[in-house]
Amino acid sequence: MLNKAIELDAADPLARFRERFDLPDGVIYLDGNSLGALPKSTRERLAQVVDAEWGRDLIRSWNTADWIGMPQRVGGKIAPLIGACPHEVIACDSVSVNLAKLIGAALHMRPGRTVVLSEPGNFPTDIYMVQGSPAEQRLAARDRIVDALDENVALLMLTHVHYKTGAMFDMAALTEAAHAAGALVLWDLSHSGGAVPVDLGACNADMAVGCGYKYLNGGPGAPAYAFVAERHHAALVNPISGWMGHAAPFAFSDEYAPAPGVSRLLAGTPPVLAMAALECGVELMAEIGIEPLVAKSRALSEFFRAAMAEHCPGLECVSPADPALRGSQLSYRHLEAYALSQALIARGVIGDFRAPDVLRLGFAPAYVGFADCARAIEALAEVLASGAWQREEFRQRAAVT
Amino acid sequence: MLNKAIELDAADPLARFRERFDLPDGVIYLDGNSLGALPKSTRERLAQVVDAEWGRDLIRSWNTADWIGMPQRVGGKIAPLIGACPHEVIACDSVSVNLAKLIGAALHMRPGRTVVLSEPGNFPTDIYMVQGSPAEQRLAARDRIVDALDENVALLMLTHVHYKTGAMFDMAALTEAAHAAGALVLWDLSHSGGAVPVDLGACNADMAVGCGYKYLNGGPGAPAYAFVAERHHAALVNPISGWMGHAAPFAFSDEYAPAPGVSRLLAGTPPVLAMAALECGVELMAEIGIEPLVAKSRALSEFFRAAMAEHCPGLECVSPADPALRGSQLSYRHLEAYALSQALIARGVIGDFRAPDVLRLGFAPAYVGFADCARAIEALAEVLASGAWQREEFRQRAAVT
Missing domain, CATH: 3.40.640.10 (Type I PLP-dependent aspartate aminotransferase-like (Major domain))
Structure with a gap:
């Protein structure tokens, strides 16, 4: 999965725009649908x-x-x-x-x-x-x-x-x-x-x-x-x-x-x-340009959806399967979606939770890459397999969820 | 007038706060009632x-x-x-x-x-x-x-x-x-x-x-x-x-x-x-603190009003004479108040105009000093005496007046 993703990034005409944003090291940011990243020009x-x-x-x-x-x-x-x-x-x-x-x-x-x-x-x-x-x-x-x-x-x-x-x-x-x-x-x-x-x-x-x-x-x-x-x-x-x-x-x-x-x-x-x-x-x-943004958005979410079906098959995707019928995000249902989102954040993968049971992952096409997606799925698979999300610390709700 | 003002500034307990603001050199800013100055902390x-x-x-x-x-x-x-x-x-x-x-x-x-x-x-x-x-x-x-x-x-x-x-x-x-x-x-x-x-x-x-x-x-x-x-x-x-x-x-x-x-x-x-x-x-x-701000505001506008009556007696003050009955500003009526405000700005004294005939000068107590007031009045007296405000360039209305 990761090798394929790295190939896709190498061929991505939008990859060069990532450096126009200030993104922190060690973070995979799949929450641009909630708060977009900081453009360096800003x-x-x-x-x-x-x-x-x-x-x-x-x-x-x-x-x-x-x-x-x-x-x-x-x-x-x-x-x-x-x-x-x-x-x-x-x-x-x-x-x-x-x-x-x-x-x-x-x-x-x-x-x-x-x-x-x-x-x-x-x-x-x-x-x-x-x-x-x-x-x-x-x-x-x-x-x-x-x-x-x-x-x-x-x-x-x-x-x-x-x-x-x-x-x-x-x-x-x-x-x-x-x-x-x-x-x-x-x-x-x-x-x-x-x-x-x-x-x-x-x-x-x-x-x-x-x-x-x-x-x-x-x-x-x-x-x-x-x-x-x-x-x-x-x-x-x-x-x-x-x-x-x-x-x-x-x-x-x-x-x-x-x-x-x-x-x-x-x-x-x-x-x-x-x-x-x-x-x-x-x-x-x-x-x-909006056309390259849309094309990249679809490619990212299609890559993510397919890889999730393979690596995290237990999570139900509640977003439409057809990329023409959905936005630039994929949402997965899990009874403890909040704790799951927190356990992911602890591993540097930032998505978010929407009440009562949705883990939401967004693909901002201007700065998210395919390797980000692959690494996020690896982290999610590990969190699910290890049961790490069940730790008490991940269940404490913050003011803003 | 200026000597008296410099004395008042020396005795002003709020004078030290002026350096907490970023104010441009060569500008006397009497428009804090429209847009306050930039605090350095910002x-x-x-x-x-x-x-x-x-x-x-x-x-x-x-x-x-x-x-x-x-x-x-x-x-x-x-x-x-x-x-x-x-x-x-x-x-x-x-x-x-x-x-x-x-x-x-x-x-x-x-x-x-x-x-x-x-x-x-x-x-x-x-x-x-x-x-x-x-x-x-x-x-x-x-x-x-x-x-x-x-x-x-x-x-x-x-x-x-x-x-x-x-x-x-x-x-x-x-x-x-x-x-x-x-x-x-x-x-x-x-x-x-x-x-x-x-x-x-x-x-x-x-x-x-x-x-x-x-x-x-x-x-x-x-x-x-x-x-x-x-x-x-x-x-x-x-x-x-x-x-x-x-x-x-x-x-x-x-x-x-x-x-x-x-x-x-x-x-x-x-x-x-x-x-x-x-x-x-x-x-x-x-x-x-609000009490020192209020005290300074009144002192500034009282100083200004008295000095204006002496140095620019031709300008009608439309603000109440009693400082307890007015805000931190003084407004003067002049048929060409807009041109007057522009001629002042050309001399580095920034006040503003309010349609149809008011020249408005504000005294933000946190950063305006008595010497600012004295120098503004000197500039205004000079503009009035010379008729400089009658120049065509000062009559061109900008989008925001």
Whole structure:
């Protein structure tokens, strides 16, 4: 297995990008789907922002360093990774806050309809945002979603790649079904953008949000992004109508007037330090290109799945077997998945656990290699065979699991 | 004037803190009310967060570096600056987004009441947030606010120190009047926290928000903070109900259940890099202490006001003459205030302009000295006497003014 993996790494056109990241020695990092690794360029860029732009140029940098244009500029660089036009994407706030904006916007665009349809087990913040909104929540299992679309549904809101299983929805088909029922669609791309093929334009998607700190490598808690198709820009109403989304924020008028297009999705002042870090991650992904990233992602997870079936046959894979139907991760069920993940971490293999029983391993194509996968499987096989995961120390739950 | 200023600097107990900031040579920075200066500790701390916590420890830092506890920890350090208890303050999102949360929360707490009362000319984002919310907006001039309180008002929402004039509301009196009318009060402390006396507890205030990037020196676009008095915690409903505000975010339940207290005001994942920078700024303000900061602020602005009256008598001061009635700034009216601010910047004196006709000069007490004030007035007197501000180059408006 390892020799084969080393051969695959030698032939990998993306292998050279690994040195563009700062990865610690002795660690195999299969958790880029939770927190992407540190691009080396980010360190330099942050030093420049802090020392020169903030420290030396101070308030002038809003103009001279174009801090004010960061949300649009970074959004525009994310756009090609998700099949959007640059003016349809903006980087701002968190996924949660952007969901609140777009749920509100969708209710405005579909007056008389009150339901937001999603699936049980969707990523919690997506569902919680509906529960906090004026909308009525409807949940339908993924194979019943089309049946649950009716004349009360304003918005179908789904996470494209499921955070736990990696299962990927058919974006084109579900978008078409929602439109046939008169509903809008909002795709959460948190586990998609930068790792799997996404073509919002070709799918005729209405809205999307996505995460900056996973496959985009924007840093812990990086700003998120939001997409609204151009055809909806004129009717777009942002209920979190802050001054940075105003057509003329520095006129300091008492009357809100929305900025053109997705710029009206801005609320407060852009978080400059975090935006600068996000921009570095996004630029690196854009430099590699989405097609090579997707190809490598599939090759990695296919290699991993086959080798796991051979070396750890007792672990049930809960991710779809067809790589075209899953994201850049593989999830395995084990009653003590938490302890298993901790025992792996003790051996330098970092994956993660998702309650109640899933061991989740992600393959960030920009910096994970085939030999990493082989070594992770060797470690996992050893942990399982030795029963090392049964040690008490691996069962102590930390605050963040 | 300058000799007197140099004497005052020599006797200033806060003078030693100036070297804790990285301020560029040749610049007199009177715009800390817009963007605070860079604490030297921030550079080191950010390098640590980027290199060690993100780059080396990766996802583990949510536990090992307590990233997950940052919002509560930083909020707790802000609390003593505003007369709050540590568990009543949380650092998160932007002022705008926090306003949206608390306006929503206030409407839930006062069922049957639909009005949010504020003043015309309040900082735009405050008013815009009401306009985007389900509430009905009512605006009353500052001397008519008490009269405008009635049984329809759910929330009186005011900015404690006015961003343009520096005029400061009587927090205790207005809070009492609002309570007498059955309304809640939300104070925007963006131009207060860290510079003027604020005692939310003694004033019996219900809610507050404030800015991290002005007097708290948290960096451009730093996270904001939100305060809710403990007596309201049980009834607190956050309409932007994200997973980080859940009682058990890592249980990944389909049902939202709010975390205790102000923790339920969290929505998305904390922005770690930005939070780390904010924490450095807050820690430095806490080290200096709010009472010395307030005393210095008043001394600076009183010195400036008196010297301006002598050296630039033609400029009308629109800030209250009594330092107990204004924030840490002085604002002067001039028909060409924008060009005036640009001509000053060309001489290394950075203040700012607020439309349509205000030149605004802020006195961040942690790093501005009396000699800075004297030299700024010399420059201003020279610009006015020479008519240098009339040059065309100073009239070209930048994107951010």
